[in-house]
Amino acid sequence: MRKTEFIDREGNAIDMIQAEFAMKIDDLVGDARRIAITGHTRPDGDCTGACLGLRRYLLDLDPSLTVDVYLEPVPAAYDMLEGFETVCLYTEGEYELCFVLDVSSRERLGKNATLLDHVSRVVCIDHHATSEGLGGQDFVVPEAAAACELLYDIMNKEHISLETAECLYLGIIHDTNVFKNSNTTRHTMEVAGALMAKGVNQTRIINDSFYVKTYLQNQLLGMALMKSLIFCDGRCIVSVISRKTMDFYQATHADLDGIVEQLRVTKGVECAIFLTELQFRQYKVSMRSNEAVDVSQVAAYFGGGGHVRAAGCTMEGSFYDVVNNLSEQIVKQLDEE
Ligand code: 5GP
Ligand code: MN
Numbered sequence: 019m020r021k022t023e024f025i026d027r028e029g030n031a032i033d034m035i036q037a038e039f040a041m042k043i044d045d046l047v048g049d050a051r052r053i054a055i056t057g058h059t060r061p062d063g064d065c066t067g068a069c070l071g072l073r074r075y076l077l078d079l080d081p082s083l084t085v086d087v088y089l090e091p092v093p094a095a096y097d098m099l100e101g102f103e104t105v106c107l108y109t110e111g112e113y114e115l116c117f118v119l120d121v122s123s124r125e126r127l128g129k130n131a132t133l134l135d136h137v138s139r140v141v142c143i144d145h146h147a148t149s150e151g152l153g154g155q156d157f158v159v160p161e162a163a164a165a166c167e168l169l170y171d172i173m174n175k176e177h178i179s180l181e182t183a184e185c186l187y188l189g190i191i192h193d194t195n196v197f198k199n200s201n202t203t204r205h206t207m208e209v210a211g212a213l214m215a216k217g218v219n220q221t222r223i224i225n226d227s228f229y230v231k232t233y234l235q236n237q238l239l240g241m242a243l244m245k246s247l248i249f250c251d252g253r254c255i256v257s258v259i260s261r262k263t264m265d266f267y268q269a270t271h272a273d274l275d276g277i278v279e280q281l282r283v284t285k286g287v288e289c290a291i292f293l294t295e296l297q298f299r300q301y302k303v304s305m306r307s308n309e310a311v312d313v314s315q316v317a318a319y320f321g322g323g324g325h326v327r328a329a330g331c332t333m334e335g336s337f338y339d340v341v342n343n344l345s346e347q348i349v350k351q352l353d354e355e
Pocket of ligand 2: 064065120145163164165193
């Protein structure tokens with residue numbers, strides 16, 4: 019039995035991976051020759067970095083493999099990653115193995131879910147506490163800050179190229195908000211350090227993929243902040259971008275990156291909610307919390323999921339219905355405090 023050691027915040031070695039999952043990517047591949055990789059709908063930095071990092075890693079291991087990445091449109095901010103231009107939506111093709119990264123429910127695969135009907139074996143590598151698993155080889159470690167951190171742990175370190183390291187580094191900075199979220203552990207920093215030792219240009223990746231915003235992104239951010247409302251004595255904040263605004267500016271979901279994070283850092287706020295109108299009476303909900311609220315519980319209550327400090331779901335109804343329903347659950351937690 020092989021064990022994978024992790025180090026907790028206090029520096030103690032802990033064994034977080036159950037024995038059956040304590041395996042390496044190289045073993046998981048087995049004799050598969052045609053491999054697909056996919057991740058969640060509206061891919062973020064972690065999901066994209068994980069998919070492209072694993073693609074590069076597998077191709078470095080054996081250039082004769084077929085490794086195809088299927089994702090919904092990836093934000094242009096990640097275009098420095100190797101293989102970015104190869105990503106497409108799944109339409110057809112048979113694979114012996116499919117890696118599902120940063121997600122473990124079929125529903126969250128969006129349009130790529132049909133891929134699962136055309137593969138012989140599914141390996142899921144995820145770090146969401148609310149994960150249900152896909153019923154194949156599910157490898158879920160909620161303590162990991164990012165799917166990319168988890169991937170690093172099960173990769174053969176010697177075979178990690180600079181290109182793979184850049185993908186994994188990008189994923190980690192996005193899911194930790196550049197190492198400042200509470201999910202960042204000593205182990206996360208050690209993994210990031212090891213990736214830097216591979217030659218990753220961290221300043222460029224952090225600036226270009228995380229901080230640089232397009233003019234449109236800044237306009238939408240300004241609009242969302244301007245229209246935000248606070249409630250619960252200033253402990254909650256909510257804002258919304260309507261379908262009409264999205265259409266008018268020809269904006270995509272990626273253009274809204276970072277808005278909920280800016281709402282979260284409003285002084286006195288415990289819980290930030292950002293709504294995007296998907297269609298009439300349907301909203302994508304994005305939540306962030308500071309300390310008092312476990313937003314993954316709130317999201318899970320409404321059929322979504324995520325992490326304690328960052329979670330989301332999709333809800334039906336008017337803006338006020340959605341906010342009322344969410345705030346009821348949030349206030350319950352604030353009252354219990
Ligand atoms: P975001 O607010 O950035 O879209 O998502 C925050 C976190 O919650 C991410 O880890 C994301 O995967 C998760 N999440 C967002 N929306 C959903 C959803 O509808 N269902 C589930 N299960 N997780 C979600
Ligand atoms: Mn993630």
